[in-house]
Amino acid sequence: MTGGTDDGPRRVGRPRADQLRPASGRPPREELLYAAAELFTVKGYAATTTRAVAERAGMRQATMYHYFGGKEELLAELLESTVAPSLELARRLVQETDRPAGRRLWELCRSDVLLLCGGPYNLGALYLLPEVSGARFARFRRMRQELRGGYRELLDGTRVGAELADDRAGLVLRNDLVFGLIEGVMLIHRSDPARPVAAFAEATADAALRIAGVGV
Amino acid sequence: MTGGTDDGPRRVGRPRADQLRPASGRPPREELLYAAAELFTVKGYAATTTRAVAERAGMRQATMYHYFGGKEELLAELLESTVAPSLELARRLVQETDRPAGRRLWELCRSDVLLLCGGPYNLGALYLLPEVSGARFARFRRMRQELRGGYRELLDGTRVGAELADDRAGLVLRNDLVFGLIEGVMLIHRSDPARPVAAFAEATADAALRIAGVGV
DNA sequence: ATTATCTATAGATCTATAGATAATGC
DNA sequence: ATTATCTATAGATCTATAGATAATGC
Numbered sequence: 001m002t003g004g005t006d007d008g009p010r011r012v013g014r015p016r017a018d019q020l021r022p023a024s025g026r027p028p029r030e031e032l033l034y035a036a037a038e039l040f041t042v043k044g045y046a047a048t049t050t051r052a053v054a055e056r057a058g059m060r061q062a063t064m065y066h067y068f069g070g071k072e073e074l075l076a077e078l079l080e081s082t083v084a085p086s087l088e089l090a091r092r093l094v095q096e097t098d099r100p101a102g103r104r105l106w107e108l109c110r111s112d113v114l115l116l117c118g119g120p121y122n123l124g125a126l127y128l129l130p131e132v133s134g135a136r137f138a139r140f141r142r143m144r145q146e147l148r149g150g151y152r153e154l155l156d157g158t159r160v161g162a163e164l165a166d167d168r169a170g171l172v173l174r175n176d177l178v179f180g181l182i183e184g185v186m187l188i189h190r191s192d193p194a195r196p197v198a199a200f201a202e203a204t205a206d207a208a209l210r211i212a213g214v215g216v
Numbered sequence: 217m218t219g220g221t222d223d224g225p226r227r228v229g230r231p232r233a234d235q236l237r238p239a240s241g242r243p244p245r246e247e248l249l250y251a252a253a254e255l256f257t258v259k260g261y262a263a264t265t266t267r268a269v270a271e272r273a274g275m276r277q278a279t280m281y282h283y284f285g286g287k288e289e290l291l292a293e294l295l296e297s298t299v300a301p302s303l304e305l306a307r308r309l310v311q312e313t314d315r316p317a318g319r320r321l322w323e324l325c326r327s328d329v330l331l332l333c334g335g336p337y338n339l340g341a342l343y344l345l346p347e348v349s350g351a352r353f354a355r356f357r358r359m360r361q362e363l364r365g366g367y368r369e370l371l372d373g374t375r376v377g378a379e380l381a382d383d384r385a386g387l388v389l390r391n392d393l394v395f396g397l398i399e400g401v402m403l404i405h406r407s408d409p410a411r412p413v414a415a416f417a418e419a420t421a422d423a424a425l426r427i428a429g430v431g432v
Numbered sequence: 433a434t435t436a437t438c439t440a441t442a443g444a445t446c447t448a449t450a451g452a453t454a455a456t457g458c
Numbered sequence: 459a460t461t462a463t464c465t466a467t468a469g470a471t472c473t474a475t476a477g478a479t480a481a482t483g484c
Contacts, residue, residue, distance in 0.1 A: 227461095227462080228460075228461050228462065229460085229461045229462025229463055230461085230462055230463035230464060231462085231463075231464095232462090232463065232464085233463085233464065233465095244462085244463095275462090275463075275464090276463075276464060276465080278463085278464075278465080278466095279462075279463055279464075282461095282462065282463075
């Protein structure tokens with residue numbers, strides 16, 4: 001009966017000041033990331049203060065620095081953890097060369113929308129922050145570029161017959177249109193979060209294939 | 217020869233401090249809007265200070281308040297002046313009932329992309345700021361809603377034959393997809409501003425019609 | 433001893449206002 | 459007299475660090 005599983009597993013360190021929000025049981029680092037995700041997406045990154053994040057996570061402002069070096073570090077981690085699953089899926093799909101490319105592209109689109117719209121917050125909106133062009137986020141940008149490359153590879157695989165002639169410009173264009181659709185749609189979703197995400201994701205994937213010029 | 221057209225038309229009021237950027241000749245109000253457009257889109261709205269805007273416009277921070285009540289007023293004016301031309305076009309196109317709806321939808325999409333990507337800055341990115349949900353921007357939001365309504369009306373007009381059965385959910389969905397494409401594409405454009413905008417706008421309009429399910 | 437937290441605060445902003453100033457207009 | 463600008467600044471932040479404190483661990 002020592003250290004019961006449910007109540008308080010007697011934690012080390014000075015206790016938190018009360019009159020802060022009740023501890024959710026999640027580890028503090030994670031709690032900070034959740035708080036940051038909500039505030040960054042709802043109120044905006046630059047408009048969110050370190051105090052707001054910390055306090056929403058149930059601790060005092062200074063305590064945040066025990067876990068993160070600052071706001072930028074929070075954002076970097078959110079960005080990378082959001083793009084990582086999409087990127088992993090893209091890598092896998094690119095290699096499954098025995099299946100038709102159009103089908104694989106459809107799957108990537110669908111999963112991407114699900115991942116970006118499925119969570120409680122609109123993390124995809126963070127991709128578009130001006131701050132993301134800063135040096136601190138180079139790794140995220142590289143990941144996103146690789147994801148875009150995955151889209152392109154799959155798109156390229158959908159070309160058939162007469163289209164096989166080299167058409168780099170056209171390919172880049174279709175790539176941008178598809179990529180733009182995915183990210184745009186995820187922003188639009190914000191205005192109608194009640195709609196079931198699964199169907200929305202499939203409809204978006206259908207639309208992406210139609211843009212790509214592949215019959216569905 | 218009094219008050220020559222080119223040099224300095226002898227303006228009233230205390231002269232500006234020098235060591236500020238050279239006066240461009242444009243009226244100060246306009247200059248502030250240009251400066252704000254650049255800074256808001258490149259560095260972000262919340263991250264841009266009133267000082268930065270004023271100084272880029274060639275005046276001291278406090279002088280800005282002679283023309284605008286603050287940052288929010290600048291943003292409101294930028295937003296409304298950006299959406300206004302699109303809205304006007306949409307109204308006109310909706311009324312031209314003698315022309316095929318698909319054709320009119322294409323035109324609206326094309327113009328929208330041109331308007332949003334054509335200028336020197338990516339003003340469309342401002343549409344997506346979290347701050348825009350504030351009370352101050354209600355008028356802009358109303359305008360944008362009306363624009364979306366225009367898209368919907370045109371989309372609705374493209375339905376033919378068997379599809380004429382009432383399908384509200386499907387219509388809203390296609391509406392969101394098309395709207396999402398336009399805004400998403402405009403964000404993607406940011407990463408490759410060298411590409412000629414005219415062709416890009418037409419390709420986007422083509423893609424929108426394909427999403428809508430209308431043959432091009 | 434180690435750890436997680438707290439309190440307190442220096443230093444650096446940023447906004448918005450008050451009031452002075454240097455032009456032109458009449 | 460009117461206008462457009464300036465300088466100066468009060469008050470309100472916000473970030474990041476220093477150092478104290480209150481738990482558990484051994």
